[in-house]
Amino acid sequence: MTSRWAIIVLMGLFVGLVGSGCQSDSSSPPSPSSSATASPDSQGTSPRTRTPDTTQALSPQGASADTTAPDGMVYVPGAKTKIGVETERWKRLRANRETGPRHLFGRDALSPFWAEVDPFFLDVHPVTVAQFRDFVEDTGFTTQAEEFGNAGVLRNGQWQLVGGATWRRPRGSNEPMAPDDHPVTQVSWNDAEAYCEWAGKRLPTEVEWEHAARAGQDRDALCLWDGSCLDPSARTEHANTWQGQYPVQNTVEDGYRYTSPVGAFDTTALGLQDMSGNVWEWTASWKRPYDTRGSDFQPTRKSERVQRGGSFICAECGGYFLFARAGATPRTSLFNVGFRCARDASS
Ligand SMILES: [Ca+2]
Numbered sequence: 001m002t003s004r005w006a007i008i009v010l011m012g013l014f015v016g017l018v019g020s021g022c023q024s025d026s027s028s029p030p031s032p033s034s035s036a037t038a039s040p041d042s043q044g045t046s047p048r049t050r051t052p053d054t055t056q057a058l059s060p061q062g063a064s065a066d067t068t069a070p071d072g073m074v075y076v077p078g079a080k081t082k083i084g085v086e087t088e089r090w091k092r093l094r095a096n097r098e099t100g101p102r103h104l105f106g107r108d109a110l111s112p113f114w115a116e117v118d119p120f121f122l123d124v125h126p127v128t129v130a131q132f133r134d135f136v137e138d139t140g141f142t143t144q145a146e147e148f149g150n151a152g153v154l155r156n157g158q159w160q161l162v163g164g165a166t167w168r169r170p171r172g173s174n175e176p177m178a179p180d181d182h183p184v185t186q187v188s189w190n191d192a193e194a195y196c197e198w199a200g201k202r203l204p205t206e207v208e209w210e211h212a213a214r215a216g217q218d219r220d221a222l223c224l225w226d227g228s229c230l231d232p233s234a235r236t237e238h239a240n241t242w243q244g245q246y247p248v249q250n251t252v253e254d255g256y257r258y259t260s261p262v263g264a265f266d267t268t269a270l271g272l273q274d275m276s277g278n279v280w281e282w283t284a285s286w287k288r289p290y291d292t293r294g295s296d297f298q299p300t301r302k303s304e305r306v307q308r309g310g311s312f313i314c315a316e317c318g319g320y321f322l323f324a325r326a327g328a329t330p331r332t333s334l335f336n337v338g339f340r341c342a343r344d345a346s347s
């Protein structure tokens with residue numbers, strides 16, 4: 001059983017690397033290339049994101065909404081929010097190779113749309129190793145990477161399934177323990193969902209994630225920080241990414257070769273940390289092109305869940321763009337993917 005899963009995951013790694021995902025970003029987490037044919041609702045299965053309409057004004061928060069965030073979370077106001085990126089803008093970004101990213105996410109983020117998002121709470125930072133340990137110690141939970149006996153690691157410039165790579169030792173059994181204050185990695189989507197449920201929370205939809213990243217209002221922003229995101233040096237300052245020639249040389253100008261402690265870089269206007277860089281973050285949503293989001297969808301074993309925000313191996317990539325989407329099957333565990341949890345604000 002274990003080897004069967006390993007093969008499935010390994011196939012995903014290779015397909016993700018040689019498939020269409022490579023064009024969009026060489027440093028994106030490897031994943032099956034099924035997203036083009038999958039047709040999940042990009043807003044996930046969540047009823048929290050309602051059908052968009054043509055009104056673009058911020059909708060007032062419900063008068064009864066409780067805006068006092070629980071410990072470790074921030075309040076994200078509800079709004080009608082624009083998700084995705086205009087085709088022309090995306091083409092201009094792609095054409096601007098000198099200042100823009102060489103690898104640009106986003107073909108499946110074209111066809112932007114308006115969504116109405118209810119207010120919600122979102123974790124300030126990705127779930128840390130210490131927080132995940134509390135969950136494991138409380139529940140005896142076994143992650144899927146532990147079950148399979150291996151997980152995905154970028155090693156010597158190649159994605160590999162490495163034995164013994166788990167949330168405790170994300171790069172393999174002979175590698176260092178993950179520090180307590182770093183984001184937990186080597187957790188599958190299923191693991192992430194289990195954690196959030198234990199914590200009395202849930203995974204955010206990708207619409208909620210992008211809305212929060214836009215500080216709940218800035219619909220036209222490209223990045224978490226201002227227009228300087230097209231300046232390569234600004235990326236070093238604002239987020240844990242990759243400097244140098246991916247995937248063979250990392251000059252580590254930002255101080256971190258792998259994950260960084262949560263909060264080591266910028267905090268957004270809403271008070272969120274590590275939204276860009278450090279680790280990609282699982283969302284509740286199935287990955288499908290936005291222009292198919294209105295159609296029926298039945299997930300298959302190849303269907304992917306959306307990840308957001310880019311990671312420490314995001315090199316000259318567009319992972320730090322607010323519209324950037326990556327994905328992997330819900331069983332996939334990678335050393336640059338973590339998650340944070342959300343909670344309804346008015347219930
Ligand atoms: Ca780095």
Ligand SMILES: [Ca+2]
Binds near residue numbers: 278281309
């Ligand atoms: Ca992140």
